[in-house]
Amino acid sequence: MITCPKCGATAVNFVKLWPSALTETKDTEGKTQPLTGVFECRECKTKFRAKVHSKKKEKQQIVNVKNSVEKIRDLRDDLMQTLRILREKIQMLESEKRNLLEEVETLRKTAEARVTILEGEVNQMRQEVKALKELLSSNNTAPAQKS
C-alpha cells in the first residue's frame, strides 16, 4: 500500500513508474522486480517517489488502475462539461421564458386597452344610432323603421 508521506492518505494518483535498476533482482521469471514510482497524493497534491516491491502482475494492476483513473477523469471531465452546457442552456431558457412572459403581458395589456377603446367607440355609436332613430321617428311621419 502506498501512502502519502505528508498527510498519510492512501488515495494516490500514479504518475510514473520504472524499474529501479540498482536493486533489480535476477529473478528469471521476473516475479519480484522492484519498481520506483512517482505518485501524487489526491488529498494534498504532494508528489513523491515510492518503491513498489511488486510482482509484474501488480505492476500491470497499477497500469490498469492508471488507465481506469484516466478513464474516470475523462468521464468526469465530460460530465462536468455536459453539466456546464446544460446549466448555461437552462439559464438561457429561463431568461428567454422571462422575456416571453413580459412580452405576453405587454401584449395582453395592449389588447385589453384596445378592447376598452373599441367598447367605448361601439357604445358611442349605439347611442348615436339611438339618437338618430329617435330624431327620425319624431320628425318623420313615415314609420320606416319599426321593429
Ligand SMILES: [Zn+2]
Ligand atoms: Zn497527502
